[in-house]
Each structure stands twice: as structure tokens, then as C-alpha cells.
Amino acid sequence: MKPGQPGTSFEVRFFASPDGLWVEPIRTRVVTLPEGMLSRAQETCDALLALPEDQRWIEEPGGPRARIVGAAARGGLRIEGTFEPRTVSLLDLGWVIAADADVTEEGGVLDEERVNRLRYLEGTPKGSTRWIDTQWALAAWSKAKPLLPSASTKSAS
Secondary structure (H helix, E strand, O other): OOOOOOOEEEEEEEEEEOOEEEEEEEEEEEOOOOOOHHHHHHHHHHHHHOOOHHHOEEEOOOOOEEEEEEEOOOOOEEEEOOOOOEEEOHHHHHHHHHHHHHHHHHOOOOOHHHHHHHHOOOOOOHHHOOHHHHHHHHHHHHHHHHHOOOOOHHHOO
């Protein structure tokens, strides 16, 4: 992850130099996906793609339904519905799975707020997040979790 991207925070110091201003990092913080969550996300995709065609759908709670049309070119799921076709990435799914593990350890509810609290630094503007895909990732995990050999996210390594 690079500074300046969602999930990063950095502070810099400016110094005068003969060539203009010199910029030096003071402090950098990057939020990284916990170990094993991407492989667990791939298992999630594989489980959903293995379903019979008539069962390959996900639904946001109280929201629209999407048909899972296949694997995305760079990993994840391609979905279609009453919206532009889109990708639920492995990263989107990985953060949902990490949030589910956090719920198991700390208690609480698995929802968009929980996922985004883990994924993004405090103060990250909503426009800089993948909030639309978080809902679809939650829907995909909800459907896939019971299909996986071990529903425990702790075994994701």
C-alpha cells in the first residue's frame, strides 16, 4: 500500500534547501490486511463459484440481489444485477473476513461500519473508501461462510 491511498496516513516535514523545499516523512501508518485473509477470501470465491448456477446469487440485507457471473480477472467475484456489473475483490472479502474474526474475538456485530473501522484510518472520507463493495462482500461472506470446511476465520493462515 502506498502513502496517500485509502488506509494510509503520513505526516511530512518541509525543509528549505538550495533546490527549493525538501520533504521528509515524520510518521507513516499503513493499515494492512491480516495474514491469511486473502487465501480465505479465495476459498470464499471458490465456494460460491462451485454452487449450482441457480444458487449463485448474493443479496444485501434488505437490498438488491446480485447474480455471481464468474471469477474476476484479478481475483474476486464478478456480479450483475439492477446496477452496473462490478467486482467484489479479494481485498474487499478479506477485510470482511478479518472483521468477522474481530467480532468473534471482541464481540459485536459484523457490518459495514465494523469492516471500515478495521480497513480505513479514522477520518478517511467515505468517498475514498470502497463502501459499495463492502456491502456486497458482506453478502458474499454471509452466503459462503457456512459452505466452507471450517467456519472459523482464525484458521485463515
